Amino acid sequence: MMIQPWGKKMMGLVVGGILLTATSLAASDGIQIDQFISPDTCQGCHSEIFDQWETSLHHLSHKDPVYSRVAQFLRKGLTDAGEIDEAESCVKCHTPVGYVTGFPQKVSDDLSKTPEIATQGIQCDYCHSAVAIKQLHNNGLVLKPGQGEDDPGIKYGPFDDCEPDFHDAQYSQLHTSSKICGTCHNVKHVAFGTDLETTYTEWEASAYNSTDPAKKIECQGCHMYQRPGIPATGSTPRPENPGSATDYSDERPHIFTHYFVGGNAVVPGKFGGQAKHQMAIERLQNAATLSVDTSRINRKILKITVANTGAGHSIPTGVADLRQVWLEITIQDKAKKTLFQSGVLDANRELPKAAVIFRTVFGDGNGNAVINLAKARQVLKDNRIKANQRVTQTIDLPVVPGKDAVVTVRLLYRSMSQKVLNLLPGEPFEPFPVVVMAKAQCRI
Ligand code: HEC
Ligand code: HEC
Ligand code: HEC
Ligand code: HEC
Ligand code: HEC
Structure with a gap:
């Protein structure tokens, strides 16, 4: 569905500075699937950001055939309880909207019953409902989504001065930090504790995590500055990307891009993301x-x-x-x-x-x-x-x-x-x- 910019305006909560209480921080439990708003709705106003994200591995995290085939392969023939727990745990990050709202909980659940919105992977309303982190691995994001389209709630992001008409908005330091990425980009074996993926820990130990703000480069500083022709790596320029966050709002000095390109030149191409295939090559070459x-x-x-x-x-x-x-x-x-x-x-x-x-x-x-x-x-x-x-x-x-x-x-x-x-x-x-x-x- 498309929402026009005259959507309803929520009063009262627009200005930042809301203190989240301990109870609201524990909000991830008991979230209902219809609290999440489809990316198609966000597209109605944020069309450019949507187009960038649409062929990203975040959108494809559930549908990615390489992921699902590896998941099937890992699950086969296991008998040890700890090994089975790990092989079943993939949906936590690859189908997060489904996982936090109750289905699927396991890889072996009947995934054809996955609610449509959850098949859209790591999506707008998932990241932009994040209010805190409980752990820096195995998807430790704490979420506070709104109540669906009639009451979209607060979308958290990098600006402290915006007054959107459809949803409320609030500045979130978490969104400007590598930690929001680190909650998923650090994977530990659920039973044995083995470090399976350590991207955040590797970054944390690197010179990019400098105490000098002029030298510090967060994940976003490379991965949300990239666009076609501008790989934005540690060895290439990372110029700002002036533009508008929606199709009608004022220009800002930098709009964070949502291509989320890594080294994967295979999967986005299979879903029509030819430009992303090329961007992955540009990233690897630099x-x-x-x-x-x-x-x-x-x-x-x-x-x-x-x-x-x-x-x-x-x-x-x-x-x-x-x-x-x-x-x-x-x-x-x-x-x-x-x-x-x-x-x-x-x-x-x-x-x-x-x-x-x-x-x-x-x-x-x-x-x-x-x-x-x-x-x-x-x-x-x-x-x-x-x-x-x-x-x-x-x-x-x-x-x-x-x-x-x-x-x-x-x-x-x-x-x-x-x-x-x-x-x-x-x-x-x-x-x-x-x-x-x-x-x-x-x-x-
Ligand atoms: C993986 C998490 C993630 C997903 C998925 C995601 N975003 Fe973002 N988005 C961010 C982060 C993080 C920032 C801010 C980066 C910073 O400040 O360093 C941001 C910034 C924004 C902004 C502020 C303008 C800008 O780009 O700088 C808007 C608007 C936005 N996102 C909308 C969307 C929409 C719409 C979608 C879905 C099509 C989406 N986001 C998907 C993480 C995400
Ligand atoms: C804590 C979050 C998390 C969990 C749980 C998780 N993954 Fe992932 N997975 C990721 C992240 C982050 C990436 C991206 C890293 C990369 O591209 O190298 C990824 C990428 C992948 C890829 C690469 C996909 C491609 O197209 O090349 C495969 C395959 C994969 N995961 C399989 C699994 C399987 C199977 C499980 C369950 C046993 C699982 N993952 C559990 C976070 C997770
Ligand atoms: C009716 C139009 C409209 C729709 C639909 C819409 N937004 Fe927005 N959004 C805006 C406007 C306008 C801004 C402010 C842009 C600015 O000030 O530069 C904004 C700003 C944002 C910001 C930045 C908040 C901040 O304080 O940094 C985020 C994040 C965001 N939107 C996420 C979303 C998500 C997620 C969806 C879908 C669930 C969505 N938006 C749907 C109009 C919309
Ligand atoms: C200084 C720039 C820079 C920063 C900061 C950065 N990356 Fe990267 N990233 C790259 C480059 C260049 C590549 C391609 C080379 C590679 O695969 O390691 C890449 C690749 C990746 C890949 C694909 C991995 C693979 O080998 O297939 C993932 C996932 C990723 N980055 C996530 C992150 C996360 C999460 C953070 C923050 C914790 C981060 N990056 C910080 C530059 C950066
Ligand atoms: C909810 C969990 C989650 C969060 C939060 C998250 N990611 Fe990811 N990310 C994933 C998964 C899962 C994949 C791999 C999907 C697949 O390949 O099937 C991935 C893939 C990627 C890739 C592509 C990797 C490749 O091999 O090409 C990049 C780049 C990336 N993420 C960067 C980021 C950055 C930067 C942030 C923070 C702004 C972030 N991610 C936040 C789970 C997450």
Whole structure:
């Protein structure tokens, strides 16, 4: 439905400064589904923001076929109660409006009965009803939505001076802080407490979380400044985005964009988000740099340094057990004959064992690697590149390349390994694209 700008005006609560009492902070419990307002209604006035969000992974979090197939895969064949609890917990973040209002509670619920509004994933009225956080992991947002369209309540955001006609508005420090993102972008195993995703913690420990306000960059400072052609990373300009928050309100110096682009160049494209596919590539291409040191090549040693110059967290982050970031190394002699290679995908698009991959590997508690994160009782390995960090890899070569040989190194990214893709139930996905994050080449 479309709402016109002459919607009703709520009196009394417009000016900020409302003190939330302890009881109102506990509001997440007992919320009814019809308290939430559909994003289609918000679109009536905030059309540009809606268009940006529509093909984002936040909107797609419930419908994302990669997510749902991984969820089915993890759930299969489990018998341990703690492992089952974890495998059932996904809807908490991926279908949050449904979860907080009672259905679904588990991945194995009949998801075809999910209320339509909840299938719209992480949506406008979810984030803009947030008033506090109870924990910085596993979706610890405390919500205070209104009572549906007849009484939309307060929408919390970055402005302290707006008087919308449809809903009330209030400045919220929480919305300007990385913490609102951290409530979901930190995932802990519900039974074993293993850190499964740590994006917020990685950012918190980085120089971007500076005590100097001039140097501090919140998640929003990169991810809600990006727009086509402006990747807005730590190594590229992040200019303000002047514009209007609605189709009819006054211009402001900066309107936070709602594209929410990360490294995923696959899923938004499947839902008509071609521009987002390109924006993910632009983001990845401005995240890291590569350099090659051949000074010890006569002793069969090649040194490669990767620097995380653009991400406010590790590369890769998020589901870092699934994402693949790796070094592809090729050395060719004068006649273009290959003398050495590493990290080159084979005919089945799988990576050879010896490749240098930056990632997290989970273990079963006894030191054995597990693919199913429901079984993750420990972090076995984490060699990802932290924010602002440089990592130097020493590669032992089998031969001394002769004079004029050419060394080519590429830092590559794909959203998931082919090995895991092949394990997923159902029709096989098309191969995921490989994005070149950085490239370096030198002649010996
Ligand atoms: C994942 C949470 C999230 C979702 C989903 C979300 N927003 Fe926002 N929105 C924010 C945050 C955070 C800010 C403020 C950023 C800051 O101040 O650093 C914001 C800012 C805004 C603003 C103020 C103007 C601006 O953009 O700066 C409006 C209006 C707004 N959002 C409307 C919407 C609408 C409409 C939707 C759905 C189409 C939506 N939001 C979806 C988190 C979200
Ligand atoms: C009838 C038009 C209309 C509709 C429908 C509407 N808004 Fe707004 N909204 C506005 C106007 C006008 C502003 C003020 C813009 C400004 O001052 O720049 C605003 C401001 C906001 C802000 C900023 C609040 C602040 O203090 O920072 C948020 C957040 C927001 N809207 C969220 C939503 C959400 C979520 C929905 C859907 C549930 C929605 N709006 C539906 C007109 C509307
Ligand atoms: C200084 C800029 C910057 C800041 C601050 C920042 N990011 Fe990122 N983010 C990036 C870049 C660049 C990438 C692409 C490289 C990568 O995947 O790590 C990215 C990727 C991501 C991804 C996709 C991960 C993947 O590897 O597929 C997620 C999710 C994400 N960011 C969330 C966040 C959250 C949440 C915060 C705040 C806690 C945050 N980011 C802070 C720049 C930033
Ligand atoms: C309610 C939980 C929740 C909140 C709050 C939240 N996110 Fe997300 N976010 C998710 C989920 C779940 C996904 C992945 C959906 C999928 O891929 O199926 C995601 C995806 C993303 C991606 C895309 C990652 C990629 O691989 O391309 C970015 C970027 C991102 N979020 C940034 C943010 C930022 C910035 C904030 C704070 C303003 C935020 N998120 C708040 C749950 C949340
Ligand atoms: C605490 C919140 C939270 C919970 C619970 C959660 N996720 Fe996520 N999930 C996220 C966030 C945030 C991202 C985005 C990170 C990224 O893109 O790397 C994400 C991304 C994903 C992706 C990547 C999607 C893509 O298109 O590449 C998959 C797959 C996924 N989650 C599966 C699951 C499964 C299966 C479960 C349950 C076992 C689960 N998640 C539980 C927050 C959560």
